[in-house]
Amino acid sequence: MLLEATDLVGGYPSAEQIVKGVALSADAGELVTIIGPNGAGKSTALKLVSGLLKPSAGAVRLAGQDLAGRSPQALARAGLGFVPQEHNVFASLTVAENLEMGCLFAPREAKARSAEAYARFPMLAEKRRDPAGSLSGGQRQILAMAMALMARPKALLLDEPTAGLSPAAAHDLFATIRGIARDGLAVLMVEQNALEALEISDRATVLVDGRNHLDGPAAAVAGDPDIRRLFLGGRQSTPGPQGQ
Amino acid sequence: MEALLQTLVNGLVAGSLLAVPALGFSAIFAVLRFPNFAIGALATAGAYGAWLANVGLGAPIPVAVAIGFVVAGLAGVAVEFAALDRLGRAGHLMKAIGSLAVGMVLENVIRFAFGNDLKAFDLPLARDIVFGPVRIGPQQLASVGFALAAMAAFWAFLSLTSLGRSMRAVADNPNLARLKGVDPTVVALVTVFLGAGLCGVGGTLIGLDASLDPLTGGRILLSVFAAAVVGGLGSIPGAVVGAFLIGITEEMSSLALAPAYRLAVSFAVIFLVLSFRPAGLLGRAVR
Ligand SMILES: Nc1ncnc2c1ncn2[C@@H]1O[C@H](COP(=O)(O)OP(=O)(O)OP(=O)(O)O)[C@@H](O)[C@H]1O
Numbered sequence: 001m002l003l004e005a006t007d008l009v010g011g012y013p014s015a016e017q018i019v020k021g022v023a024l025s026a027d028a029g030e031l032v033t034i035i036g037p038n039g040a041g042k043s044t045a046l047k048l049v050s051g052l053l054k055p056s057a058g059a060v061r062l063a064g065q066d067l068a069g070r071s072p073q074a075l076a077r078a079g080l081g082f083v084p085q086e087h088n089v090f091a092s093l094t095v096a097e098n099l100e101m102g103c104l105f106a107p108r109e110a111k112a113r114s115a116e117a118y119a120r121f122p123m124l125a126e127k128r129r130d131p132a133g134s135l136s137g138g139q140r141q142i143l144a145m146a147m148a149l150m151a152r153p154k155a156l157l158l159d160e161p162t163a164g165l166s167p168a169a170a171h172d173l174f175a176t177i178r179g180i181a182r183d184g185l186a187v188l189m190v191e192q193n194a195l196e197a198l199e200i201s202d203r204a205t206v207l208v209d210g211r212n213h214l215d216g217p218a219a220a221v222a223g224d225p226d227i228r229r230l231f232l233g234g235r236q237s238t239p240g241p242q243g244q
Numbered sequence: 245m246e247a248l249l250q251t252l253v254n255g256l257v258a259g260s261l262l263a264v265p266a267l268g269f270s271a272i273f274a275v276l277r278f279p280n281f282a283i284g285a286l287a288t289a290g291a292y293g294a295w296l297a298n299v300g301l302g303a304p305i306p307v308a309v310a311i312g313f314v315v316a317g318l319a320g321v322a323v324e325f326a327a328l329d330r331l332g333r334a335g336h337l338m339k340a341i342g343s344l345a346v347g348m349v350l351e352n353v354i355r356f357a358f359g360n361d362l363k364a365f366d367l368p369l370a371r372d373i374v375f376g377p378v379r380i381g382p383q384q385l386a387s388v389g390f391a392l393a394a395m396a397a398f399w400a401f402l403s404l405t406s407l408g409r410s411m412r413a414v415a416d417n418p419n420l421a422r423l424k425g426v427d428p429t430v431v432a433l434v435t436v437f438l439g440a441g442l443c444g445v446g447g448t449l450i451g452l453d454a455s456l457d458p459l460t461g462g463r464i465l466l467s468v469f470a471a472a473v474v475g476g477l478g479s480i481p482g483a484v485v486g487a488f489l490i491g492i493t494e495e496m497s498s499l500a501l502a503p504a505y506r507l508a509v510s511f512a513v514i515f516l517v518l519s520f521r522p523a524g525l526l527g528r529a530v531r
C-alpha cells in the first residue's frame with residue numbers, strides 16, 4: 001500500500017479520543033471513499049493522517065516510511081497532499097499566488113506547473129488575478145485541489161470535496177477526482193454524497209464512532225443493506241452517539 | 245486658513261511617521277495573532293541604536309536609520325523567542341500582557357544605560373523650507389521620505405517575494421500554510437524581525453524630528469495601537485490609512501484642545517470608527 005494508516009488513535013486537546021483505532025489505506029491509482037455519520041471522526045482521522053493533529057497511537061506509512069507524529073510540513077515534503085473540508089484556500093491571496101503556495105518544495109517548477117493547472121482547469125486561468133475569497137464554492141474546491149496537485153503528491157486526502165456544490169458541479173468534480181487517481185495517485189476521500197462517490201470508487205471504508213465499521217470493495221459497501229438503510233437511503237436514521 | 249493648512253501638513257508628517265511602526269505592529273499581529281505592546285520600547289531601542297551610530301560613530305542619517313531598523317529587529321526577535329514565545333502556550337492574552345511587561349523592562353534597561361536626559365541627533369542646521377503659507381523642516385521632509393521608502397520596501401517584500409507571500413499565507417490561514425510546507429517558526433521569526441525593525445525606524449524618525457529619551461517609543465505606543473485598530477487589526481493597508489487618520493486628527497485637535505487631549509482624540513476616533521465598522525476601516529471580519 002502506498003498510503004496506510006493503522007490503529008490510529010487521537011483527537012483534540014479538549015477531546016482526546018475521537019478516533020479510537022482506525023485503519024485507512026489507498027494504493028497508487030486507487031480511489032478509496034470514507035463514509036460515516038456526522039461526527040464519526042472522518043475529518044479528525046484525515047487530520048491525524050496529515051499531521052495537523054498528532055496521533056497518540058498508531059502508524060502512518062507513506063511509501064514505506066513511518067511518518068506518524070511528524071509535522072504537516074514533513075508529511076507534505078514526503079508526498080502527502082491534503083485538501084481540508086473548510087478554509088482550504090488562502091482567501092486573501094490571488095488564485096495565481098494560491099497555486100504558487102502549492103509549489104513551495106519546487107519553486108522553479110511553479111511556472112510550468114501553474115500553466116498545466118490552467119490548462120486542466122481553464123476557469124482558474126480566467127480568475128488568476130482575483131483573490132481566492134471571491135470564488136464560488138465550486139471554484140474554490142477546484143482551486144484547493146489544483147493547489148494540492150501543484151506539489152505533485154503521491155497520495156491525496158480529500159475532505160468532502162463536493163460539499164455545497166450543485167449536483168452538476170459535483171458530478172464534474174467526481175470525474176476529475178477519478179482522473180487524478182487514474183494518473184497514479186493514492187486518493188482517500190471523505191464524502192457525504194455517498195452514492196455517487198461509491199460509484200466511482202475502488203474501495204470504501206465506513207467509520208462509525210471513531211472506528212472502522214465496514215471495509216470492502218465500493219460496490220459491495222454500496223450493496224450492503226445496512227449501509228443502504230443508514231447512509232444511502234435518506235437521513236432519517238443516523239447511528240452513533242453524535243447522531244442527529 | 246493658513247494655520248489649518250500648516251496643521252494638515254504637520255498631520256501628514258505625523259501620520260507618515262506613525263505609519264511605519266503601525267505597519268510593524270499590524271504585521272506582527274497578523275502573523276502571531278497577539279498585540280505586541282513591547283513595540284514602544286523596541287522603537288526606543290532602535291532609536292538609541294541609531295543615535296549611538298550617528299553621534300558615537302559619525303554614521304550619516306540614512307545609515308543610522310538602517311541601524312535603528314536592525315537593532316530593533318534583533319531586540320524584537322530576542323524578546324519574542326526569549327520571553328514571549330514561552331507564554332504563547334498560555335494563550336494570546338498572556339502574550340499581550342507579557343509584551344507589556346517586557347516593554348517596561350526594556351524601557352528601564354535603556355533608562356539605566358543612557359539616563360533620562362534628552363539626546364539629540366547630529367543634524368546640520370538648516371532653514372525650514374517654505375511653500376507659500378506652509379513651512380516644513382528639511383529633516384522632516386527627509387524623514388517622510390524615509391518613512392515612505394520603508395513602507396514601499398515592506399510592501400514590495402510582501403507582494404513580490406516568496407517569503408513575503410508565505411507570510412501573508414500564514415496570516416490568512418496558518419494550518420493550510422503548514423500543509424503547504426511553510427515552517428511557521430521561520431515565518432514568525434522573519435515577521436518579528438521586520439515588524440520590530442519597522443518600529444525601530446519609526447522610533448528613529450520620531451527621535452530625529454524632536455529629541456530622544458527613554459519614553460520616545462512609549463509615547464507613541466497608544467497612537468500606533470489606535471492607528472492599527474482603526475485601520476483594522478492585522479490589515480497592512482489599514483495600518484497606513486489608520487496612521488494618517490490618527491496623525492491628522494491628533495494634529496488638528498491641537499488647534500482646539502490642549503496637547504494633553506491628543507490621546508483622548510485618538511481613542512474617540514477608535515470609538516467612532518469601530519461603532520460603524522467593528523472590524524476597522526479595512527479589516528476583515530473575524531471568522
Ligand atoms: N476542534 C475541535 N475540538 C474539539 N472537538 C472537536 C473539534 N473538531 C471536531 N470535534 C469533535 O470531534 C468529533 C468528530 O468530528 P469530525 O469533524 O471528525 O467528524 P466528521 O465525521 O468529519 O463529521 P462531518 O460529517 O460533520 O464532517 C465531533 O464530536 C466533534 O464535535
Ligand SMILES: [Mg+2]
Pocket residue numbers: 042043044085159
Ligand atoms: Mg468532517
